Amino acid sequence: MMEIRTPKTHKAKRVLEKRAPKLVENGKKTLILHGTKTSATVSSVLMELYRLKKGGAIKYSRRNENIRPFESGGETSLEFFSLKTDCSIFVYGSHTKKRPDNLVLGRMYDHHVYDLIEVGIENFKSLLSFSYDKKIAPHEGSKPFICFTGEGFENIPELKQLKEVLTDLFRGEVVENLNLTGLDRAYICTAISPTKVFLTHCAIKLKKSGTIVPRIELVEVGPSMDLVIRRNRLPNEGLRKEAMKSSKDKPKKKVKNVDQNDVLGKLGRVYIPEQEVGKIPMADKSKGVKRERREGKMKKNKEEGSASKKLKESE
Amino acid sequence: MDTDMDQIYQTDVGNLLAFNPNHRFPSTPSSREELVKECVTEGTKLVQAIADTLFNFPSTESVDGPLVQLPPPTTKLPREKHLPRPKPPTKWEEFALKKEAKKDKIVSDETTDKFKRRHGYDRVNDDNDIPVIEAKASDEPGEDPFAKRLDDKKKRVGKQEKNRLQNLKTAAKAGALPSHVQLAATALPISGTKTQPQKIGKDALGDVAGLAATSTASGGKFDKKLPGEKPPKKQGKHHKYLPVVPRYGWVDEEKEQTNKVLGKLLSKHSHEILNVGKAINMYNDKKEKKKSGRSDKLKPKKDITKKKPYANKAN
Numbered sequence: 001m002m003e004i005r006t007p008k009t010h011k012a013k014r015v016l017e018k019r020a021p022k023l024v025e026n027g028k029k030t031l032i033l034h035g036t037k038t039s040a041t042v043s044s045v046l047m048e049l050y051r052l053k054k055g056g057a058i059k060y061s062r063r064n065e066n067i068r069p070f071e072s073g074g075e076t077s078l079e080f081f082s083l084k085t086d087c088s089i090f091v092y093g094s095h096t097k098k099r100p101d102n103l104v105l106g107r108m109y110d111h112h113v114y115d116l117i118e119v120g121i122e123n124f125k126s127l128l129s130f131s132y133d134k135k136i137a138p139h140e141g142s143k144p145f146i147c148f149t150g151e152g153f154e155n156i157p158e159l160k161q162l163k164e165v166l167t168d169l170f171r172g173e174v175v176e177n178l179n180l181t182g183l184d185r186a187y188i189c190t191a192i193s194p195t196k197v198f199l200t201h202c203a204i205k206l207k208k209s210g211t212i213v214p215r216i217e218l219v220e221v222g223p224s225m226d227l228v229i230r231r232n233r234l235p236n237e238g239l240r241k242e243a244m245k246s247s248k249d250k251p252k253k254k255v256k257n258v259d260q261n262d263v264l265g266k267l268g269r270v271y272i273p274e275q276e277v278g279k280i281p282m283a284d285k286s287k288g289v290k291r292e293r294r295e296g297k298m299k300k301n302k303e304e305g306s307a308s309k310k311l312k313e314s315e
Numbered sequence: 316m317d318t319d320m321d322q323i324y325q326t327d328v329g330n331l332l333a334f335n336p337n338h339r340f341p342s343t344p345s346s347r348e349e350l351v352k353e354c355v356t357e358g359t360k361l362v363q364a365i366a367d368t369l370f371n372f373p374s375t376e377s378v379d380g381p382l383v384q385l386p387p388p389t390t391k392l393p394r395e396k397h398l399p400r401p402k403p404p405t406k407w408e409e410f411a412l413k414k415e416a417k418k419d420k421i422v423s424d425e426t427t428d429k430f431k432r433r434h435g436y437d438r439v440n441d442d443n444d445i446p447v448i449e450a451k452a453s454d455e456p457g458e459d460p461f462a463k464r465l466d467d468k469k470k471r472v473g474k475q476e477k478n479r480l481q482n483l484k485t486a487a488k489a490g491a492l493p494s495h496v497q498l499a500a501t502a503l504p505i506s507g508t509k510t511q512p513q514k515i516g517k518d519a520l521g522d523v524a525g526l527a528a529t530s531t532a533s534g535g536k537f538d539k540k541l542p543g544e545k546p547p548k549k550q551g552k553h554h555k556y557l558p559v560v561p562r563y564g565w566v567d568e569e570k571e572q573t574n575k576v577l578g579k580l581l582s583k584h585s586h587e588i589l590n591v592g593k594a595i596n597m598y599n600d601k602k603e604k605k606k607s608g609r610s611d612k613l614k615p616k617k618d619i620t621k622k623k624p625y626a627n628k629a630n
Contacts, residue, residue: 107395168392245394
């Protein structure tokens with residue numbers, strides 16, 4: 001006994017279509033949550049990360065005791081949240097004796113865990129501790145520059161994965177057109193040792209230089225922290241291959257009424273409906289403009305003129 | 316992208332991403348600040364490299380500022396959902412392929428010899444437009460052909476709905492259900508008899524809830540009630556106790572009650588209330604029991620069908 005259920009409102013339909021699998025996907029949303037216990041550092045990191053990603057992130061404020069990303073059974077809650085909020089990246093913060101100031105960055109494929117990487121936070125400096133000229137503060141939701149420095153990002157598999165995850169996290173939406181005046185933030189990640197990465201967020205100052213390309217100056221504004229790699233889980237090969245598949249098909253859009261001609265170039269066809277000249281609505285229907293009236297007036301003037309002439313002649 | 320400094324950066328302009336794989340810290344930096352400074356300078360170089368390419372793109376002027384068209388990103392990142400799967404052909408589509416059948420949108424109308432559309436306003440064979448249906452030899456008398464036409468239409472619509480459900484089920488099996496449709500199971504699959512499971516009424520539910528409540532230690536008195544749930548009906552005997560101490564100015568109800576009973580007993584017509592016959596019987600029985608003094612168990616059991624000689628004699 002199955003029943004077909006379709007959305008009753010247009011808004012609901014639009015939401016469902018937005019969440020459906022597509023050829024060209026929307027930007028990934030991030031889910032930020034914390035575990036059983038969090039320290040002050042972890043909670044401020046999560047808060048600031050949420051602020052940096054304001055448009056595309058959802059932050060849960062309650063404790064989640066049954067989420068253990070690295071254990072086989074502990075991911076069900078995460079997958080449920082991901083399904084409900086349509087988030088494909090999650091950041092899970094926790095603090096235990098064994099793993100102090102812990103952050104787990106993970107990604108989802110089809111709302112199932114794809115890969116995970118666990119980092120520890122050290123030397124955290126909050127947004128608020130940086131003092132800078134408020135005019136250069138980056139706007140919310142602007143597309144950032146992402147920079148990686150260090151050979152570790154190429155040679156060490158964990159750092160390679162971290163690079164990919166951080167790119168996914170900070171990237172935001174993929175856009176075709178970019179407004180050059182809206183470039184105001186940059187994330188700098190440097191591999192300072194095979195297991196440590198220094199991450200900081202800077203605002204961009206564009207200075208005049210001789211050419212059209214302005215000189216870039218970076219000013220540290222945002223949170224900065226050291227990430228120490230702890231555990232990680234790579235996706236299995238089959239899943240990775242499937243997730244990396246991209247369709248090369250261009251959407252087949254039928255453009256009607258346009259021809260290409262070698263001699264004349266691009267030709268278009270325009271269809272005009274039949275015009276019935278007698279039935280075209282006239283613009284000015286005021287009394288004085290009607291033809292009969294005009295003609296009548298002219299006659300009258302003529303008569304008057306002739307009458308006055310007669311008078312004159314008679315006089 | 317080569318820079319002047321003979322260092323090759325890997326840039327992905329579509330993502331505003333830059334990677335410098337060749338940097339090595341010349342010496343372990345002495346202090347944290349020096350480290351941070353060096354990281355930021357390296358970052359600046361990378362951002363400058365991307366900006367060089369960006370600002371050299373052809374830009375179009377817009378209201379907000381110069382717009383450039385970004386190239387598609389080159390770093391491959393995993394998708395968040397699977398690629399949309401192709402829909403399996405519906406039953407009609409399979410049939411159409413085999414028979415090369417076509418359903419035109421404009422059909423010739425028999426009655427008016429014009430071309431009318433198949434569905435919608437002013438359609439072919441509209442049920443409301445038929446003025447006369449000729450009687451055929453096969454028609455039964457008393458059967459309304461107009462009603463029959465409507466009936467047929469209902470059946471066709473029902474069949475179509477069933478077919479639609481079947482098509483959606485095959486699509487769901489192939490993982491290609493359209494995003495705005497959900498298939499919901501409204502009843503459990505029936506095994507055995509075809510009887511529909513009976514719907515439980517409000518009262519029955521209330522009774523069951525009451526039963527469950529009695530299993531608690533406090534008889535369900537302190538159970539949390541759902542909104543709209545009524546308090547349980549009082550079980551057991553319903554006693555009404557009159558107040559012991561009468562209220563000032565009010566009738567002493569308990570006194571009234573006992574007076575009423577006494578009055579009835581001591582009244583002139585009290586003998587009419589008393590069932591004298593029954594009273595005599597009871598008295599005599601008691602006397603006999605006393606006389607015998609033996610327990611009833613040893614006595615032979617009396618035959619109750621035998622009537623006593625002086626039973627039910629009124630005064």
